[in-house]
Amino acid sequence: MIEGISAVTLGTHEMPRAVRFYGALGFEVLHDGEGSSLTSFRAGASFLNLIAQPAERRWSWWGRVIFYVADVDALYDRALAAGYQPATVPRDAEWGERFFHLIDPDGHELSFARPLLPVSVQ
Structure with a gap:
């Protein structure tokens, strides 16, 4: 039986830019970093x-990673304050979640x- 996802790994062409992007959203660096x-x-x-x-390594749309957060609207405001433009505004979905989408600097x-x-849980 699958118990959960341990990690998702995304490619980046520019590590410093990617680390700053995720850091600005509140992700905590555990290992290594910009260099x-x-x-x-x-x-x-x-x-x-x-x-x-x-x-030269390219990727195209492969799907999306969905992160649960404590406050969708606060994270949306944080992304805007950091200068990022989310792809959607927060909204309540018919499947029972409030969400918004954001594309990272590498297109993920x-x-x-x-x-x-x-x-x-059923």
Whole structure:
């Protein structure tokens, strides 16, 4: 049985820029950082890793990573204050979450969400 996701690893062409982006959103650097080829951030009980890739390595849309956060609107405001332009504004979805999307500097789609009602495990 799958118990959860330990980590998601995203490629970046410019580690310092990517580390600053995620740091501005409140991700805590656990290992390495701007001068490294691999950086790990805490994402709740899981991890977000960034791995440096050569400029000729390209990727296209592959999906999105969805992070649950304590306050969707506060994180949206934090992204705006840091100079980032989210792809959507926060909204309540018919599936029971409040969310917004943001594209990172390397083109990875991120979603920040919060359940509108407590999540029940069945």
